Amino acid sequence: MQGPVIEILARQGITRRTFVKYCATLASMMALPPSAGRAMAEAMASAPAASKRPSVIWLPFQECTGCTESITRSHSPTLEGLIFDVVSLDYQETLMAAAGHQAEEALHAAMKANEGKYLLIVDGSIPLGLDGAYSCIAGKSNLDTLKEVAKGAAAIVAMGSCAAFGGIPKAKPNPTGAVSVADVIKDKPIINIPGCPPIPVVITGVLAHYLTFGSLPELDKHRRPKAFYGETIHDRCYRRPFYDQGKFAKTFDDEGARNGWCLFELGCKGPVTYNACATTKWNGGTSWPVESGHGCLGCSEPDFWDAGGFYKALSMPANPLKMAAAAAAAGAVAGVAVSFANRGKKGAAKAAHETTTLADLEK
Amino acid sequence: MPLDAIPIVTATAAAGQSGNAPVLLREIAEMVRRLLKDGEMSAIDLQALPLTPADIDWLHERLGEGEIAVTLDADGESTLIETNCPGVWWVTHRNPNGAVVSEFIEVAYVPEIVKAHRDDVVIGLEHLELLISDLS
Numbered sequence A: 001m002q003g004p005v006i007e008i009l010a011r012q013g014i015t016r017r018t019f020v021k022y023c024a025t026l027a028s029m030m031a032l033p034p035s036a037g038r039a040m041a042e043a044m045a046s047a048p049a050a051s052k053r054p055s056v057i058w059l060p061f062q063e064c065t066g067c068t069e070s071i072t073r074s075h076s077p078t079l080e081g082l083i084f085d086v087v088s089l090d091y092q093e094t095l096m097a098a099a100g101h102q103a104e105e106a107l108h109a110a111m112k113a114n115e116g117k118y119l120l121i122v123d124g125s126i127p128l129g130l131d132g133a134y135s136c137i138a139g140k141s142n143l144d145t146l147k148e149v150a151k152g153a154a155a156i157v158a159m160g161s162c163a164a165f166g167g168i169p170k171a172k173p174n175p176t177g178a179v180s181v182a183d184v185i186k187d188k189p190i191i192n193i194p195g196c197p198p199i200p201v202v203i204t205g206v207l208a209h210y211l212t213f214g215s216l217p218e219l220d221k222h223r224r225p226k227a228f229y230g231e232t233i234h235d236r237c238y239r240r241p242f243y244d245q246g247k248f249a250k251t252f253d254d255e256g257a258r259n260g261w262c263l264f265e266l267g268c269k270g271p272v273t274y275n276a277c278a279t280t281k282w283n284g285g286t287s288w289p290v291e292s293g294h295g296c297l298g299c300s301e302p303d304f305w306d307a308g309g310f311y312k313a314l315s316m317p318a319n320p321l322k323m324a325a326a327a328a329a330a331g332a333v334a335g336v337a338v339s340f341a342n343r344g345k346k347g348a349a350k351a352a353h354e355t356t357t358l359a360d361l362e363k
Numbered sequence B: 001m002p003l004d005a006i007p008i009v010t011a012t013a014a015a016g017q018s019g020n021a022p023v024l025l026r027e028i029a030e031m032v033r034r035l036l037k038d039g040e041m042s043a044i045d046l047q048a049l050p051l052t053p054a055d056i057d058w059l060h061e062r063l064g065e066g067e068i069a070v071t072l073d074a075d076g077e078s079t080l081i082e083t084n085c086p087g088v089w090w091v092t093h094r095n096p097n098g099a100v101v102s103e104f105i106e107v108a109y110v111p112e113i114v115k116a117h118r119d120d121v122v123i124g125l126e127h128l129e130l131l132i133s134d135l136s
Helices: A005-011 A016-029 A034-046 A065-072 A079-086 A099-115 A144-153 A158-167 A200-214 A240-244 A321-329 A332-352 B021-038 B052-061 B118-135
Strands: A057-062 A088-092 A118-123 A153-159 A192-193 B042-045 B069-073 B075-084 B088-094 B100-107
Touching: A005 A016, A016 A034, A016 A200, A016 B088, A016 B100, A034 B042, A057 A144, A065 A200, A088 A099, A118 A144, A118 A158, A144 A153, A153 A158, A153 A200, A158 A192, A192 A200, A200 A332, B021 B042, B021 B052, B021 B100, B052 B088
Parallel strands: A057 A088, A057 A118, A118 A153, A153 A192
Antiparallel strands: B042 B100, B069 B075, B075 B088, B088 B100
8 A cells, every 4th residue: 555645546446537536526515616636636646655554433322223224324335435434444433343242352452453543433421410321332431431532532523513512412501511522621632513414525625634644634623624524504505595685484385485685583593503405415416405395404613503593584682783783784795794794693692582583683 | 186286387488597607608718719829728616616517508509510410438428529629528427327427618629538658559560569469
């Protein structure tokens, strides 16, 4: 497994043009200019590949296996799948053939052989209630397992909103005392890939970045890779022009809905949600929630479950109203500013639980 | 319930158009001018812009299809079709299931991906030499 990436791919029957095409698509997905695709192809093709397949350990905690379901649908025989062949997935309960003591042995063997070098992927939140007794594997609490395995990891990927932010288990009243990976582990680089579930190609894209450049990508304040979470759903939404023109669907079956107008008034959380759905779409690029006529739920944001109703327009309390009005007055160009203002509003609304309509926003 | 009790509404031709497509024609014209002046290649990522499916259809119809269509069979079919405006290419990349994964308008004499890479030509020459050595 030595030599430039492009030669390894060639041995696997991947041509240069396939690679260039993949990079063009990846650049589009990462919201980079088209010229970046070519630059990326050149940089990645000539980068020396790792001499050994990096070890990856995947721990499932308080989760629904939706994240695993998502990544297995990363269009399996394609390049993403092949890049995946480049890692050694040493422990993944759902996908591995081993079970019971055998599986635990595999975990500890991988930890020992790759100490300080393996990549740890975690999906699911960690329950702290009753000393972690709410979720145990092999007689150990998730909390103990995480601490033990994290110790020798080079970096940790918190996969999905539960591992990244606590997710649905953490939703009020949080009966198990669920917390995120970053709440427990403080001394390791952590990268969050939130989403319920995350987009398959975003998962493989982050892994590809780690494998190609040997480092983690640039992160935002929620530790999300900026490449995929750099812009809001709203900013890249194909229905955005209707928002700018003030054309909104008022119900799910009215004239506006049929014309494909903006779903803001029906509770779309696109303006405050950072994710790549609007460009990568879902199910192999078939469609995504807004294209199917339903607003964004905001699943890649912290505490999305408690953010005040999926079908209510973005809420805000009385006080920040002036700030929002100023942003709205600046007009369509200030879309980003509105997004930020709304972001603040959402947080405040969670506490105050006052709802607002579009009319309030434009006062 | 009889089926005809369900109202069927036909969308008007302009339905779904955002008004963002016509301005793209000016941008493409500017890109073509740059190609003529400096030979600079450029591209528009159609998925990065707020364009509705109706906008894309409108643009596709206006630009039309010219004389050349290139099919690339690389991890799914890609088509590179020259529009009625020479130098302006409509590039569609698909995955093995036929779903569109990315779509660009490229302004170039020949899109970069069509040209053979020098390293690949070298490998091709080695293969040719192998074929020739088999002759004797």
